[in-house]
Amino acid sequence: MEITIQKAVLHILDTQVQAPVLSDFLIEQEEALFYLGSLAAKAWKSEESRACELTEDSFFFGENAAQMEREFVEKSGELAQRWFEEMQAQPAIPAGDAAFLWVTIDGTEYFAAMKLNYKAGWVHYFEMHEEGTASNRIVRQETMLPAGTAKPDEAFFVCMQPMGKQVRVLEKKYEIDGRKQPYLARAVVGARPGMSPKEKLAAICEAAQEVNQQFYGSLGVEEPEVAAAVCEEYRTYRTNVSQSLEEEAAAAPVAQLCEKLYGDLPHAREAFEKELAQRDIVMDEPLPMPGTGVRKLQKQSLRSSGGVEIKVPVSIYRDENEIEFIKNPDGTTSLLIKNILL
Structure with missing residues (x-):
């Protein structure tokens, strides 16, 4: 700059x-x-x-x-x-x-x-x-x-x-x-x-969560997928900034995030685009990359009915060697944490 x-x-x-x-x-x-x-x-x-x-x-x-x-x-x-x-x-x-x-x-x-x-x-x-x-x-x-x-x-x-x-x-x-x-x-x-970049990123994540509710139901596991995709784009963006030796670099379009989330689900892609349009966001505009906003997505909070809260990095959310989600008959989900160092 x-x-x-x-x-x-x-x-x-x-x-x-x-x-x-x-x-x-x-x-x-x-x-x-x-x-x-x-x-x-x-x-x-x-x-x-x-x-x-x-x-x-x-x-x-x-x-x-x-x-x-x-x-x-x-x-x-x-x-x-x-x-x-x-x-x-x-x-x-x-x-x-x-x-x-x-x-x-x-x-x-x-x-x-x-x-x-x-x-x-x-x-x-x-x-x-x-x-x-x-x-x-x-x-x-x-x-x-x-x-x-x-x-x-x-x-x-x-x-x-x-x-x-x-x-x-x-x-x-x-x-x-x-x-x-x-x-x-x-x-x-x-x-x-x-909207500010932070507000726009929050609106995009909110739109994705609305689509997840429509197509996947209230499973409670799709929000981290959105966070993980955004964090991956942010890492790519920061790498491009570092390689260009400039303070700013071109961010990927919102459409690329859509492709990561709903690439093989045309109905979900269409629903996502409609949700974005309601928030005055178009698919070809750059994905906002506010550092503080992305950092909030890097860890997802999980809470039990008894008040126990655990923060799980989105980078390991789907790694079964680290954690495992177990569906219980009563509709709740149990979390198995592996490789704990004491």
């Missing part, structure tokens, strides 16, 4: 005061631009970020990219004002500074912004007295910005070439109108949010 910041400006969105403090000048310090670039890279690569689509009432809808770049400071100020008004209306949204960027990511230009929510911290304070003595104190600072190693809680990237072709939003849920919900895509960017 290659990221370059062409322009950056910082606006203060502190709801303790009555209006945002808008800057008229770009940020020039190289250290500050490096700091913002590090945060932007983490926001862009976040597994919680969502692909979105601009709505007709969006701030960006119908805008001209060249004009947006020429009037970058003014446009960022307008959007910061809109952001601040939403924060005033919803007190649960924390105060912070909004860093607006004109940034190039892998050759594509984006108008981007990150809200750097304040963190409380401690700093030393040196004071020289009239009599020539000095004192060092520790004072609490309420408006510390996140560390350069942190990931912003809120950010968005709007593609400028062409306008709105790609929109990515990283947002957080706050108590809004009586319930926890995100607001950034809807109220500030003006976009319809899609």
Whole structure:
């Protein structure tokens, strides 16, 4: 991933005061631009970020990219004002500074912004007295910005070439109108949010489980088959990334997962495709590969009626040399674990 910041400006969105403090000048310090670039890279690569689509009432809808770049400071100020008004209306949204960027990511230009929510911290304070003595104190600072190693809680990237072709939003849920919900895509960017990679992977697994219920019944053994297939694709994906020496590589299409699960079952394949369509997922799109989401699938939890829980790696789920599932006459299943080391 290659990221370059062409322009950056910082606006203060502190709801303790009555209006945002808008800057008229770009940020020039190289250290500050490096700091913002590090945060932007983490926001862009976040597994919680969502692909979105601009709505007709969006701030960006119908805008001209060249004009947006020429009037970058003014446009960022307008959007910061809109952001601040939403924060005033919803007190649960924390105060912070909004860093607006004109940034190039892998050759594509984006108008981007990150809200750097304040963190409380401690700093030393040196004071020289009239009599020539000095004192060092520790004072609490309420408006510390996140560390350069942190990931912003809120950010968005709007593609400028062409306008709105790609929109990515990283947002957080706050108590809004009586319930926890995100607001950034809807109220500030003006976009319809899609699913994050983690949510999309969960939706694909859910669709497969629905199909398994239809064709196999509630046997309780088909969910790990889905997990094992996803984990196998993830291992292949990570191998391709390692061999290409790049941070990203092309993931297999969802259709390949379907082939692994239902290759010789045309009716199940058709049902799987329908379940995906209901979740706005198509067979030829890349299978999402969020590391945290896949890691959750690598071990399946089995629970007994008495509360005993065992985690079984999906890699050995069908290995009869390691474990064996025994069907009981009463409909329950017993688990025989082999090769135990004491």
